[in-house]
Amino acid sequence: MIIKQLVMKNFGKFTYRDITLRDGINVVYGPNEAGKSTVHSFIRGMLFGMDKKRGRASKDNLYEKYKTWEGSTIFSGHMKVEDEGIDYDVSRVFNSSQKEFQCVDCRSGRDCIVDDKPEFLGDITENRYRNTISNEQTKSRVDKDLASELKNYIANLSTSKDKEVDVSYALQELNIKKRTILRKNTADDITIIEKKVQEDREEELRLDDIIKESREVRNKLKEEASEKEEETIRIIKEYVDEYDEIKQIYGELRELEDSKKMSESVVHKLEGKHKSTSDKTFALIVGVICCLGVLLCFSRFGAGLASIFTSVLVIIISGAILYLFNDKVTTLLVTKECERNLKHEISDRENRDFVNNGIIEKQNIILDYAKRICPLKDVNEEEMLRLEKEINVLKNQVEGHMYNKEKQDMEIKLQLEKYNLQIDMLEKDSEHRRLRKKQLEELKETYNNEKQEVDALNIAMDAIGELSKNIHFSVSGELNDLISKYCDILTWGKYSKVKVDNEFNISVFSEDRYVDIEKLSIGTIEQMYLAVRLAVSDLFWPNKHLPIILDESFVFYDNDRLKSTLKALSQMVNRQIIIFTCHMRELQILEDEGIEYNYVEL
Numbered sequence: 001m002i003i004k005q006l007v008m009k010n011f012g013k014f015t016y017r018d019i020t021l022r023d024g025i026n027v028v029y030g031p032n033e034a035g036k037s038t039v040h041s042f043i044r045g046m047l048f049g050m051d052k053k054r055g056r057a058s059k060d061n062l063y064e065k066y067k068t069w070e071g072s073t074i075f076s077g078h079m080k081v082e083d084e085g086i087d088y089d090v091s092r093v094f095n096s097s098q099k100e101f102q103c104v105d106c107r108s109g110r111d112c113i114v115d116d117k118p119e120f121l122g123d124i125t126e127n128r129y130r131n132t133i134s135n136e137q138t139k140s141r142v143d144k145d146l147a148s149e150l151k152n153y154i155a156n157l158s159t160s161k162d163k164e165v166d167v168s169y170a171l172q173e174l175n176i177k178k179r180t181i182l183r184k185n186t187a188d189d190i191t192i193i194e195k196k197v198q199e200d201r202e203e204e205l206r207l208d209d210i211i212k213e214s215r216e217v218r219n220k221l222k223e224e225a226s227e228k229e230e231e232t233i234r235i236i237k238e239y240v241d242e243y244d245e246i247k248q249i250y251g252e253l254r255e256l257e258d259s260k261k262m263s264e265s266v267v268h269k270l271e272g273k274h275k276s277t278s279d280k281t282f283a284l285i286v287g288v289i290c291c292l293g294v295l296l297c298f299s300r301f302g303a304g305l306a307s308i309f310t311s312v313l314v315i316i317i318s319g320a321i322l323y324l325f326n327d328k329v330t331t332l333l334v335t336k337e338c339e340r341n342l343k344h345e346i347s348d349r350e351n352r353d354f355v356n357n358g359i360i361e362k363q364n365i366i367l368d369y370a371k372r373i374c375p376l377k378d379v380n381e382e383e384m385l386r387l388e389k390e391i392n393v394l395k396n397q398v399e400g401h402m403y404n405k406e407k408q409d410m411e412i413k414l415q416l417e418k419y420n421l422q423i424d425m426l427e428k429d430s431e432h433r434r435l436r437k438k439q440l441e442e443l444k445e446t447y448n449n450e451k452q453e454v455d456a457l458n459i460a461m462d463a464i465g466e467l468s469k470n471i472h473f474s475v476s477g478e479l480n481d482l483i484s485k486y487c488d489i490l491t492w493g494k495y496s497k498v499k500v501d502n503e504f505n506i507s508v509f510s511e512d513r514y515v516d517i518e519k520l521s522i523g524t525i526e527q528m529y530l531a532v533r534l535a536v537s538d539l540f541w542p543n544k545h546l547p548i549i550l551d552e553s554f555v556f557y558d559n560d561r562l563k564s565t566l567k568a569l570s571q572m573v574n575r576q577i578i579i580f581t582c583h584m585r586e587l588q589i590l591e592d593e594g595i596e597y598n599y600v601e602l
Contacts, residue, residue: 043549506529
């Protein structure tokens with residue numbers, strides 16, 4: 001991979017600055033504040049983009065740092081890159097409000113963006129880029145992120161021999177899957193369903209008891225109702241039959257009593273009529289005689305005093321005679337009338353005696369009935385009326401009893417309907433219970449499968465973890481060999497044995513023992529970290545010749561160390577080296593050693 005051209009339209013202090021680079025060593029020279037780090041950051045921004053950061057990340061905010069100084073609204077540029085014989089044109093507009101990104105195949109015009117990156121980067125991440133091939137000013141040491149990525153990378157190779165397999169990601173996914181299974185709480189669900197199934201069993205038993213009790217109650221009620229009905233009907237029938245008979249007799253009694261009263265009324269009327277007739281007859285006779293006497297006196301004596309006196313005397317004598325006569329006549333008439341009436345009276349008495357005898361007979365029958373239905377010593381007509389009322393009350397009670405029985409029957413029917421409804425609900429709910437039992441069986445099966453899966457996940461994670469612990473003794477040896485090779489080249493054989501532990505602590509072999517590089521000079525430490533970067537780059541991308549970008553990376557090198565390093569870099573075939581420097585030493589050594597280079601001055 002070769003970066004051929006950089007065009008900064010508006011980036012930092014540059015406006016339409018065009019820089020051409022080539023294969024091999026490129027030296028970009030410039031004094032302080034000439035823009036060397038700006039160009040370096042432009043390359044990074046064109047490859048991976050440049051977002052406006054906030055919060056803690058804002059301290060490394062390249063967006064604000066390299067936003068155009070001229071106040072232009074366009075913050076952009078483009079870059080030409082060759083990779084495996086294909087030329088790519090990468091262009092970006094960095095403005096957050098007008099952000100644009102294009103990567104095209106210059107020959108075919110094909111869009112070449114994959115996962116928001118140019119396709120030629122492949123699996124190169126920004127973090128790997130900054131910790132391997134891009135050595136920023138005063139940042140030659142690799143950070144902990146690279147150590148983590150490197151351990152993961154080595155673990156991948158140690159387990160699968162395939163660098164595309166992300167073991168850390170795999171472990172993370174396995175752990176997520178395990179947590180997902182455990183979060184399902186299948187065991188808790190089983191407990192809940194088991195409780196519901198047990199409640200279903202208890203409900204079934206309870207409803208069975210209810211049905212059994214309802215049947216017993218129904219049969220008992222039927223038996224009691226039948227017995228009461230038969231007894232009541234028997235008693236009522238007896239009383240009703242006698243009551244109908246007594247009612248008829250009592251009606252006849254009332255008729256006889258009415259006849260008796262009518263007879264007595266006729267006799268009374270006859271006696272009154274007889275007296276009235278006698279009085280009227282006597283008065284009529286007296287009146288007639290008096291009138292005749294007066295007429296006779298006037299006819300014989302005239303109208304004088306003597307005639308008047310004679311008339312009065314005649315009247316008195318006539319009255320006395322008539323009184324006596326009337327008494328005789330009356331006595332005679334009364335005697336005859338009495339004889340005639342006596343005959344009627346005798347006949348009436350015979351009739352009344354018959355009526356009275358009938359009344360007495362009927363009363364005796366009613367009294368016998370009354371004595372049987374009530375403990376009475378004296379029963380009269382009023383008592384008979386009361387008894388009739390009691391009989392009516394008894395009749396109403398019988399009717400009420402029948403009504404209550406019907407009501408009771410209705411209540412029993414309603415209760416039975418309720419039981420039937422409960423049975424129907426039970427039958428319908430039986431499907432739910434069956435489904436719950438099936439669900440319980442499925443949950444238990446799921447739980448067993450999940451348990452097996454969790455056990456398998458634990459075994460897999462334990463195996464991967466165990467392999468990760470042992471990576472230092474397997475593939476990590478390859479990394480140590482690469483680092484040792486580059487250290488031997490860069491130091492011209494002074495340090496040929498280097499090892500790195502899992503935490504990326506570096507030790508070099510010196511005078512029969514390994515020494516922590518922190519005990520060495522700063523120049524040596526910088527040289528060791530450059531060797532580590534080159535080795536890791538080869539480990540990550542063994543078949544990809546990536547550019548090496550060094551920004552003021554030789555500040556702490558002495559001339560001999562710088563010379564050996566530049567000579568080693570020049571011998572890297574098919575590899576582009578871009579050196580940003582503010583010193584002339586690099587140029588002088590390259591000239592002295594006859595090493596070709598491309599010079600760019602800012």
